[in-house]
Amino acid sequence: MPLSVQETEVKNPPVSRPPLDPHLKALENEAIHIFREVAAEFEKPVMLYSIGKDSSVLLHLARKAFYPGRVPFPLLHVDTTWKFKEMIAFRDEIAQKYDLDLVVHTNQRGKAEGVTPFTHGSALYTDIMKTEALKQALDAGGYDAAFGGARRDEEASRAKERIYSFRTPDHKWDPRNQRPELWNVYNGMIKKGESVRAFPLSNWTEVDIWRYIQAEDIPLVPLYYAAERPYVERDGMMILAEDPRLQLLPGETVQRGSIRFRTLGCFPLTGAIRSTASNLEEVIAELEIATVSERQGRAIDRDQSGSMEKKKREGYF
Amino acid sequence: MTATANNASATILPFAEPAKAVRDTRPLRLITCGSVDDGKSTLIGRLLWDTKAVKEDQAATLARDSGSQNDLGLPDFALLLDGLQAEREQGITIDVAYRYFATDRRSFIVADTPGHVQYTRNMATGASTADLAVLLADARAGLLEQTRRHATIAALMGIRQFVLAVNKFDLVNYDRAIFERISNEFREFALSLGVRQITAIPMSALKGENVVYAASSAMPWYEGPTLVEALELATVRSTQAGGFRLPVQRVSRPGESFRGYQGTVAGGSIKPGDSVAILPAGTIANVKQIVTFDLVRNAAVAGDAITLVLDRQVDVARGDVIVSLDGQPMVGHEFDAQLVSLQPGGIEPGKRYWLKSGARRQRVTIEPVSQLELSTGNWQPHASVLDMNAIGKVRLSFEEQAVFDTYEQNRATGAFILIDPDTLNTVAGGMITAKRGDLGGIHQTRSADGQRVLLSLPADLAEQLMASELFASRRDETEIRRLTAKQAAEIFTNAASDI
Ligand SMILES: Nc1nc2c(ncn2[C@@H]2O[C@H](COP(=O)(O)OP(=O)(O)O)[C@@H](O)[C@H]2O)c(=O)[nH]1
Numbered sequence: 001m002p003l004s005v006q007e008t009e010v011k012n013p014p015v016s017r018p019p020l021d022p023h024l025k026a027l028e029n030e031a032i033h034i035f036r037e038v039a040a041e042f043e044k045p046v047m048l049y050s051i052g053k054d055s056s057v058l059l060h061l062a063r064k065a066f067y068p069g070r071v072p073f074p075l076l077h078v079d080t081t082w083k084f085k086e087m088i089a090f091r092d093e094i095a096q097k098y099d100l101d102l103v104v105h106t107n108q109r110g111k112a113e114g115v116t117p118f119t120h121g122s123a124l125y126t127d128i129m130k131t132e133a134l135k136q137a138l139d140a141g142g143y144d145a146a147f148g149g150a151r152r153d154e155e156a157s158r159a160k161e162r163i164y165s166f167r168t169p170d171h172k173w174d175p176r177n178q179r180p181e182l183w184n185v186y187n188g189m190i191k192k193g194e195s196v197r198a199f200p201l202s203n204w205t206e207v208d209i210w211r212y213i214q215a216e217d218i219p220l221v222p223l224y225y226a227a228e229r230p231y232v233e234r235d236g237m238m239i240l241a242e243d244p245r246l247q248l249l250p251g252e253t254v255q256r257g258s259i260r261f262r263t264l265g266c267f268p269l270t271g272a273i274r275s276t277a278s279n280l281e282e283v284i285a286e287l288e289i290a291t292v293s294e295r296q297g298r299a300i301d302r303d304q305s306g307s308m309e310k311k312k313r314e315g316y317f
Numbered sequence: 318m319t320a321t322a323n324n325a326s327a328t329i330l331p332f333a334e335p336a337k338a339v340r341d342t343r344p345l346r347l348i349t350c351g352s353v354d355d356g357k358s359t360l361i362g363r364l365l366w367d368t369k370a371v372k373e374d375q376a377a378t379l380a381r382d383s384g385s386q387n388d389l390g391l392p393d394f395a396l397l398l399d400g401l402q403a404e405r406e407q408g409i410t411i412d413v414a415y416r417y418f419a420t421d422r423r424s425f426i427v428a429d430t431p432g433h434v435q436y437t438r439n440m441a442t443g444a445s446t447a448d449l450a451v452l453l454a455d456a457r458a459g460l461l462e463q464t465r466r467h468a469t470i471a472a473l474m475g476i477r478q479f480v481l482a483v484n485k486f487d488l489v490n491y492d493r494a495i496f497e498r499i500s501n502e503f504r505e506f507a508l509s510l511g512v513r514q515i516t517a518i519p520m521s522a523l524k525g526e527n528v529v530y531a532a533s534s535a536m537p538w539y540e541g542p543t544l545v546e547a548l549e550l551a552t553v554r555s556t557q558a559g560g561f562r563l564p565v566q567r568v569s570r571p572g573e574s575f576r577g578y579q580g581t582v583a584g585g586s587i588k589p590g591d592s593v594a595i596l597p598a599g600t601i602a603n604v605k606q607i608v609t610f611d612l613v614r615n616a617a618v619a620g621d622a623i624t625l626v627l628d629r630q631v632d633v634a635r636g637d638v639i640v641s642l643d644g645q646p647m648v649g650h651e652f653d654a655q656l657v658s659l660q661p662g663g664i665e666p667g668k669r670y671w672l673k674s675g676a677r678r679q680r681v682t683i684e685p686v687s688q689l690e691l692s693t694g695n696w697q698p699h700a701s702v703l704d705m706n707a708i709g710k711v712r713l714s715f716e717e718q719a720v721f722d723t724y725e726q727n728r729a730t731g732a733f734i735l736i737d738p739d740t741l742n743t744v745a746g747g748m749i750t751a752k753r754g755d756l757g758g759i760h761q762t763r764s765a766d767g768q769r770v771l772l773s774l775p776a777d778l779a780e781q782l783m784a785s786e787l788f789a790s791r792r793d794e795t796e797i798r799r800l801t802a803k804q805a806a807e808i809f810t811n812a813a814s815d816i
Contacts, residue, residue: 019611022343023424025620032622033581036566040635040676064610065579065622069571152415159414159429178412180438180659182445182746183732184581185673189741203344203426205417 024212028061031200033184034163035065035147038198039072041188042145045198046103046138049075051087052264053220054149054201057209060218061200062147063098074101076137076146080129081106082117082266084240090221105137117268118247126269135171144195145188153205163202169193210284225283226260226275237271343553348428348443348476350436350467351453356484360453360522360544361416361429367529368545370418413443422549437470437691437706441657441746444474445732449551451480451544452503456489456519459499465506466691472510473655473689473708475728475748477554479507480516480547486536487521493538508780509694511797516547554728556619560644561585561593562722562730564675565637569624577608577624578633583675583729584722585641586618587625595631596638597648597718602627636677638720638730646722646730647752652713655724656683656703656735656747664703664711664735664745672713672747674733679719683735684712696801703745712753723796724748750798773805 020028038045047062049055062071077091095102107115110128117125138146152158162181167173179187190196201209213220223240230241232252239246241254246268248254259272260283277283351357365371416427428443430436444450450471454464468479481503489495500517507515518527519539526532527543542550556562562584569577587593591604606626607614617623625639633639640646658664664683672681688699689708696710703709713719724731735745774782776799783797800808 026343029581029620029622033566036579036622037676040567066569067610067624068575068577068608069569153417159416160412179743180442180746181743182442182734183729184446185675185732185734187673187734187736187741187743189671189736191741203415203417205419205424207419208424 018215020212020215024208024215027204027208028064028212030184030203031058031061032065034186034198034200035062037186038145038147038164038188038196039066041186042196044141044143045073045145045147046076046141046143047071047073047147048134048149049077049091049102050149050265051077051083051091051221052149053209053213053224054151056218056220057204057212058147058149058201059094059098059100060216071098071100073147074103074141076103076105076141076143078130078133078137079104079106080125080133080266081111082129082245082268084221084223084264084267084270085242086223087221087264090219094219103137103141105133105140107133107136116245117266118245122269125266129266138171138195144190145198146195147198147200149201150197150199151201151204151206151209161199161202163199164188165197165199166190167195167197169195171195207284207287210280210287214280214284221264223261223264225280226258226278228256229259229272230254230256231259231272238273239270240267240272243267342423344424344426345449345548345551345553346426346428346447347449347451347548347551348430348440348447348471349451349453350430350440350471351482351484352455352461352463355453355455356522357429357453360451360482360484360520360528361427363522363525363528364427364545365416365418367525368418368420370416413439420545420549425548436467437657437708438659440467440470441474441659444471444476445746447471447474447476448554449478449480449548450476451482453482453484454499454503456483456486456495456499459495460502460506462692464503465694468503468507468510468512469689469691469694470657470708472507472512473748475724477512478514478551479503479512480518480544481507482522482544483517483519484522486519487524487526491519491536493536496539509776511783514551516541518542518544518547520544556584556727556729557586559584559722559727560646561587561591561639561641562619562646562727563587563623563625563639564677564730565633565635565639566676567635568633575626576630577626578639579622579624580639580676581622582617582619584619584727585644586616587641588616592642593627593639594642594645595633596640596646596720598632598637599648600631600633601642602629602631604628636675636679638675638677646720646727648718648720649752649754650715650718651753652715652719652721652749653686653710653751653753654713654733654747654749655708655710656745658703658705658707658709658745660737660740660742660744661705662737662740662744663705663707664709666701669738670744671736671738672715672719672733673736674719674721675730677720678736680716681719681735682714684714686710686712710750711747713747721749721752723750725750725797751796771809773800773802773809 047058049059066072107129110132115125115128150158150161152161162178164181164186165173166179231238232241232246232248232254234252238259257274258276260275260277261270261272264270275286277286349357349361414429416429418425428447430439430443452464452467454460481500483496483499496519503517504515518541519536520527522528526535529543529545531543563580563582565578565580567579569579587604587607589604589606592601593604594601604625605628607617608624608626638646666685667682669680669682671678685700685703687696687710688703690697699709722730731749733747734743735747737744
């Protein structure tokens with residue numbers, strides 16, 4: 001005899017909130033649909049969890065999609081060992097709170113060889129500690145589908161990305177050989193060794209992400225909110241100066257100011273912006289008048305505009 | 318929403334009524350189509366630019382990459398849009414790209430499809446999710462065969478709202494007569510495709526006239542909306558009116574005590590206590606609860622992603638469809654459909670494909686019947702391979718029972734894709750037109766509610782009938798199929814004994 005949901009044990013039962021506006025509701029419904037479809041069609045899905053705001057939204061949607069059940073796949077975090085400390089603390093707290101299976105992977109070979117953003121340059125470092133590490137983790141887990149939080153509005157090469165993005169056994173993405181995607185009917189058939197990356201947030205914009213975080217009260221790493229923090233200016237970026245591994249170059253000094261981050265990654269490669277927006281409302285207000293797109297804070301995108309596509313072809317998420 | 322209320326054809330062909338000013342804040346999905354050099358890249362670039370969807374650093378990248386700017390000091394928008402290196406090197410766009418912009422009233426998702434190579438395949442993909450099509454025409458050239466082809470594909474894919482962007486109007490001295498000639502010609506053509514919501518707008522994408530900002534000084538005679546105004550007023554398709562449909566994606570069993578059926582409502586609405594049937598088996602049950610993360614709900618409507626709990630233990634699996642008892646979908650082994658062939662191998666008669674619709678995947682064989690000749694709009698008999706980019710009418714034969722609505726009735730439960738069992742690639746997108754029944758392929762009546770009348774009319778007469786208020790108000794109850802006179806005659810002959 002099936003019982004009703006109130007009679008089942010559910011961790012963190014939901015709280016009552018005002019209904020979402022129709023725009024966010026439509027985006028949410030679409031994302032939940034994708035989550036359920038992938039979970040049903042693939043043998044071993046995994047969710048790539050980068051701890052940032054998009055990942056936080058993605059995780060929230062996954063919890064919604066499978067409620068009252070648990071999230072039926074693990075979360076994978078590729079830890080370069082150069083993440084902001086607050087990110088790691090947040091990650092562990094969230095995994096515990098929501099009863100998640102968390103898999104953390106570090107490229108041990110890269111680490112042993114002493115690959116750091118300071119010694120190897122951002123491109124090579126990213127390649128080894130992120131792209132390579134991700135492939136290792138996906139191969140080790142034998143995952144045939146990986147959820148990611150990428151959005152089509154983020155960068156020009158993503159505008160043509162499918163919701164199910166097909167990858168070869170060596171994780172290559174061939175922009176010319178993507179499957180047509182019609183309606184919301186997704187083709188999840190793959191051969192052994194092949195995999196898909198699934199992007200439930202494809203149709204979200206940055207503003208949507210923030211408005212959803214607000215509407216759903218989704219917790220974020222505090223670095224997204226402005227606070228008085230120590231930083232060093234280097235190559236036109238403000239780098240957080242908290243980690244003892246950051247060595248000052250001649251002429252550099254640690255300054256203090258009210259800063260926040262629009263995107264979170266490895267601290268030496270992630271630039272802060274000056275801001276006094278110390279809560280969500282203020283961040284959104286700031287965003288609505290902002291004219292600089294969020295990826296500007298990331299060193300890897302700046303080399304040349306084809307760089308993201310190149311990274312994607314090679315397997316960078 | 319016509320700018321030319323006084324034009325001659327208005328008395329013959331009723332124009333679309335102005336769209337109702339619904340502040341529907343769901344995103345409007347649209348597709349843009351045009352021939353090469355009609356100015357589509359310029360138009361989309363202009364839309365993004367004037368709605369401030371281009372961020373400053375993207376603009377800087379653009380300025381650096383293009384080196385040159387156009388004569389108005391704006392960057393070369395095509396570079397902003399052509400995202401992929403390979404394409405940029407070849408100077409062509411070959412695939413569907415999605416763009417996002419928003420106004421204070423609404424947000425928009427644009428499927429940007431190229432106008433030349435592979436346009437049928439790309440357009441079909443972009444149009445499958447679109448509520449509206451923006452068709453571009455160069456004011457100097459007028460309507461081209463290409464424009465008609467694009468309009469035909471858009472209509473076939475179920476788009477019922479067209480905007481004709483008569484672009485480069487700055488190059489024809491903003492001549493009103495040119496606009497009226499092109500827009501009237503287009504209106505007549507669109508009506509012949511069954512599209513009644515038509516807005517024609519004279520514009521200059523290059524100068525930004527009637528795109529986001531009105532151009533009253535250049536075209537004082539034009540009183541219609543700008544492109545963005547027309548898009549803000551467009552309606553988003555809703556399937557809330559029909560019967561309830563829930564294609565089951567997943568059965569959720571977090572513990573012995575709970576069993577819920579998860580999926581996205583694909584039509585109609587539901588509330589606890591409603592009786593439902595589980596298809597194709599036909600089992601009946603009652604809805605006990607609608608579960609979502611945001612507490613237990615007392616109703617759900619089309620579009621909602623939900624978990625349904627039934628009042629009794631029944632056999633429900635992924636791929637089943639839970640439906641209302643009234644207005645049930647069609648269940649059977651044989652259906653008629655239209656499809657667009659998407660891959661170089663084409664669609665082969667007699668080959669077993671995988672068909673996926675909703676969450677259901679099953680084996681099917683295809684028998685082509687006819688092919689659409691895009692240059693004339695006529696269907697020609699065609700029983701062999703449907704080559705890539707061909708649009709065909711086909712018969713589907715299933716090994717197990719299938720569940721569909723017609724695409725006309727429900728875009729979610731009437732659509733499918735075909736997957737090649739060898740390559741596993743998506744090789745066709747299709748739309749169900751009817752269940753093959755006893756009446757020579759004529760759609761079964763949906764429920765036993767009284768009599769149906771089959772009429773066979775000349776297309777122009779049918780057009781006028783369909784344009785009437787009475788017809789529009791009862792559109793849900795009618796079924797329309799376009800046939801050649803010969804096919805119609807055959808149906809009547811074959812069905813004579815049943816009538
Ligand atoms: N005068 C004028 N030229 C335009 C207009 N729109 C586009 N063009 C020009 O027409 C050419 C083709 O435009 P483009 O946007 O690349 O066309 P596409 O191939 O349809 O994407 C370019 O040289 C544009 O600058 C317009 O409204 N007025």
